[in-house]
Amino acid sequence: MSDALIEVRDVSVTFGSGSRAVRAVRQVSLHIEKGEAVGIVGESGSGKSTLARVLAGLQRPNSGEVRFAGESIYQRGKAYRGENRRLVQMVFQDPYGSLNPRITALSAVSEAVRVHGVGSRKDAIAKSLELLGRMGISERDAGKKPRQLSGGQRQRVSVARALSAQPSVLLADEPTSAIDQSAQAQLLNLFRGLLDGGLSIALVSHDLGVIRYLTQRVYVMKDGEFVESGLTVEVFDNPQQEYTKQLIASIPGRELHKALS
Amino acid sequence: MTITGAGTADWFDVKGTVPTPKNAKRLKDGTIGLITGLFLLVALLVLGIVVPLLSPFEVEISIDTPFLPPSGTYWFGTDGLGRDVFLRVFSAVYLDLGVALIGVLIPFCLGTIVGIGLAVSRSKTLNAVAGSIIDGINAFPLLVLAIALIALLGPGLQSVVVALSVTNWARYARLARTRALVVKQQGYIEATQTLGYSKPRTLFKHLVPNVSSETTAYALSDLILVILLIAGLSFLGLGAQPPTPEWGAMISDGRPNFQVAWWPVIFPGLALCWAGVSLSFIAEGLTRRERDVKS
Numbered sequence: 411m412s413d414a415l416i417e418v419r420d421v422s423v424t425f426g427s428g429s430r431a432v433r434a435v436r437q438v439s440l441h442i443e444k445g446e447a448v449g450i451v452g453e454s455g456s457g458k459s460t461l462a463r464v465l466a467g468l469q470r471p472n473s474g475e476v477r478f479a480g481e482s483i484y485q486r487g488k489a490y491r492g493e494n495r496r497l498v499q500m501v502f503q504d505p506y507g508s509l510n511p512r513i514t515a516l517s518a519v520s521e522a523v524r525v526h527g528v529g530s531r532k533d534a535i536a537k538s539l540e541l542l543g544r545m546g547i548s549e550r551d552a553g554k555k556p557r558q559l560s561g562g563q564r565q566r567v568s569v570a571r572a573l574s575a576q577p578s579v580l581l582a583d584e585p586t587s588a589i590d591q592s593a594q595a596q597l598l599n600l601f602r603g604l605l606d607g608g609l610s611i612a613l614v615s616h617d618l619g620v621i622r623y624l625t626q627r628v629y630v631m632k633d634g635e636f637v638e639s640g641l642t643v644e645v646f647d648n649p650q651q652e653y654t655k656q657l658i659a660s661i662p663g664r665e666l667h668k669a670l671s
Numbered sequence: 672m673t674i675t676g677a678g679t680a681d682w683f684d685v686k687g688t689v690p691t692p693k694n695a696k697r698l699k700d701g702t703i704g705l706i707t708g709l710f711l712l713v714a715l716l717v718l719g720i721v722v723p724l725l726s727p728f729e730v731e732i733s734i735d736t737p738f739l740p741p742s743g744t745y746w747f748g749t750d751g752l753g754r755d756v757f758l759r760v761f762s763a764v765y766l767d768l769g770v771a772l773i774g775v776l777i778p779f780c781l782g783t784i785v786g787i788g789l790a791v792s793r794s795k796t797l798n799a800v801a802g803s804i805i806d807g808i809n810a811f812p813l814l815v816l817a818i819a820l821i822a823l824l825g826p827g828l829q830s831v832v833v834a835l836s837v838t839n840w841a842r843y844a845r846l847a848r849t850r851a852l853v854v855k856q857q858g859y860i861e862a863t864q865t866l867g868y869s870k871p872r873t874l875f876k877h878l879v880p881n882v883s884s885e886t887t888a889y890a891l892s893d894l895i896l897v898i899l900l901i902a903g904l905s906f907l908g909l910g911a912q913p914p915t916p917e918w919g920a921m922i923s924d925g926r927p928n929f930q931v932a933w934w935p936v937i938f939p940g941l942a943l944c945w946a947g948v949s950l951s952f953i954a955e956g957l958t959r960r961e962r963d964v965k966s
Contacts, residue, residue, distance in 0.1 A: 466865050495867040508858030512880050518859075521876075522866050568858070575866055 414441040415579055415610055421474030423460050434460040436634040447611045449621035452631035462583045462614045466500040496526055499572035503584040505564040509556040515567040516552040522574040541570040562593025579610045586620055598623055618661050622646055630654050701959025708952025715945055719764025728755040730762045731914040738932040748934035750925060756935055759916040760942045767918055770828055771898040774835040779890045782843020783883055790851030808841035826909045831901055843886050850885045854878055891954040895947050902943055918943045
C-alpha cells in the first residue's frame, strides 16, 4: 500500500490500568487510500469512536503505529506537526457539542479560514460564506448561533469548518446518528460530493445503511477488534462472521425491502 | 363550509381577533422579572446618590432628640444618637453594595482562573493538592471561616473583603473546574485541536467564555448572599465600625431599644431586603431568559 494516505498498524488503546483496564482497541490495522471512503462499523462500545480519535491524533495509542503519507503522525511527542495537522480533520458525533454555543456559524468557520491563512477579514468571510453555501447553509442561517440551528444544520456547519482547513482526509464519527432522516440524506449527499472532489473519508457508524451508501470498503469492529473487512458490497452480500450477519439482519426495513424486490 | 343566517354568534368569527402565539410578539421568559429587578436596583442606586445630596442633615452627627418616631421632618425617625435614619439608610447603599461587589469579584476572578487552570493542567499532584484545599475550604460554612479569619485580622470592612477573598474563591474554583472539564470534552474544543488552533486562542476564545458564563450566573446569586454576609458580620461588630452608616451595623445599633423604637432597626432591614429582592429578580430573570433562548 504505497499510496495509503493513512495507515494504522497493530494499534491498541487501553484505558485505566490493572484489573480495571479497558482495552478499547486491540491490535487493529487498517489503511485509507486517497479519495476512498472507508467505513468502520460496529455496535456501541466496540471501540470505533476511540479508533477515530486515534486517527485524528486526539488519542494516543498505547502501542502500534499510525502513519500519515508514509510518516508516523507522532513527531517529537506531538500528533500531526506542521502542515499535516490541517490535512486530517474530524466531524464529531454530537451536533450540540461540536460548535461553540457562543459564536455564530459564520464566525466559527471564518475563524478556521483565517487560522489557515486567508489574509483579510473580508476575504475570510467571503470564503466562509462560500463554504457554508456549499454545505447548504444560507447567508441568513450563517449569522445564527448554534442553538438557533437544527442538528443537521449544525453538522453541516461542522463539516464546513473542517473543510476550511482544506483537508485530504475527513474523519466522521457517527455524523448522522443524532439527526433526522432527511438531514441524514442531505449530509450523506454532501459527503458523496466531497468524495467526488478527491477527499478521503473515514466514516464511523453503527448504521449499516449509511455505511453501505457511502463507502467502498468496510471494517467490522467488535470488542476493539476487526472481525471482518473487505469491499462493502461483498461484506454486505456475503458476510462471513456471525456478528456481521447479525448486524446486517438488524437493519430496519430490510425484510420489507427484500419482500418488495 | 360557511355559517350564515340567524343564530350565528359573533364570536364564531375569531379570525384575526385572537392573537395566536405565533403572531403575538412574545416576551422571553423572565423578561418581566429582569425589568422589575433592574428597576428596583436602579431606584435604590439613584436614591443612594440623591438622598445624601439633598438631605439637609448630617450623616454621622446628632441633629435632634433620640428616638423621634417617623414624621414629616424625619421620614424614618431618628436613631439612638438623634441622627436621621432616612439619610443614614440611603447613605449606606454604595457602601453595602460596593463592598459586596468587590467581595464577589475577587473570589470570582481568582476562583475561575484557578478552576480552569486545574482543569487544563495535566499534573495529577497539583490537582490532588489543590483539590483537597478547595474541598477543605468548601467543607466549612462561609460565615464560620470568615469570622475566624476576621478574628485574626481584626474587625473592619477591609478584613471582611480579605476574608471573603481567601475563602469564597474555592466555591468558584470548584464550579469552574467541573464546568471546564465538561467543556473540554465537547467537540468544539477537540476541533480546535484538529484545526491546529493555538493554545491561547482555544483557551480564551472557546474555553473561558463557556466556563465563565456558568460562574457569572453563580456570582449573581452569590452577590445576594454576600450582601447579607457583610451586613451579618457588621451586625456582629466585625465589619463596618460606628459611626459609618452600614445596614448591619445600624440594625445592631438599634436592636437594644427595639421595644421603644422599631424604626432604627426595621428601615435598614427593609433596605437590605430591597437590595436582595432586586438582585434575585435580576438573577432569576437572566437565568430564565437564558433557558428560554436555549430551548
